[in-house]
Amino acid sequence: MRLSRLAVVVALALPAALGAQTIDPGFTRAQVEAKFGPPVAVRAVGEFTYLFYNNGCEVTCGQHDIVTLRNDKVTDAILRGKARHYSGRSSSPPGRPHQATPASDATPAAATNGPAAPAKPQPTPGSGSAAVPKKP
Structure with missing residues (x-):
């Protein structure tokens, strides 16, 4: 158990001991891995x-x-860790506050199982009754 904890500490501290590594826009995967090492996971879409x-x-x-x-x-x-930097403009810079993305904005209709469902009629403000859709 002690050995595995030590290995984790060393693995996390090693990049910092070598100095912060910077990647640039346009780098290839091989160039990124030469700077940052192998990733812990890779996803492709x-x-x-x-x-x-x-x-x-x-x-x-x-x-x-x-x-x-x-x-x-x-x-x-x-990049949130201190051992890595990006010289380009990040879509999520470190100072940006966390905020949730509403599900309706996060998933485009093309990525779901078909077109988005039509909006339900909303009540007319102050009427106390639901709006009735017009018949075509």
Whole structure:
């Protein structure tokens, strides 16, 4: 048990001991891995590849460090750990407050099982009754 804890501490401290590593927009996956090492997870969807890295603050930050590649070129990076930096403009800079994305905005209709359901009629304010849709 002690050995595994020590291994985790060393693995997290090693990048910091080597100094902060910086990636640039347009880097290839090979260039990113040369700077950051191998990712802990990789996900690919279409032309996008997402590289996930441990950052030591997954619990407090709420996520791994994430590097986004499009056609094998870095287009974005969300880096919360102190050992990694992105020279480009991140879609989620460190100072940005956390906020939830409403489900209706998070999932486009094309990604669901068909078109979005039509909106239900809303009550007319102050009338106490529901609005009745007009017949075509």
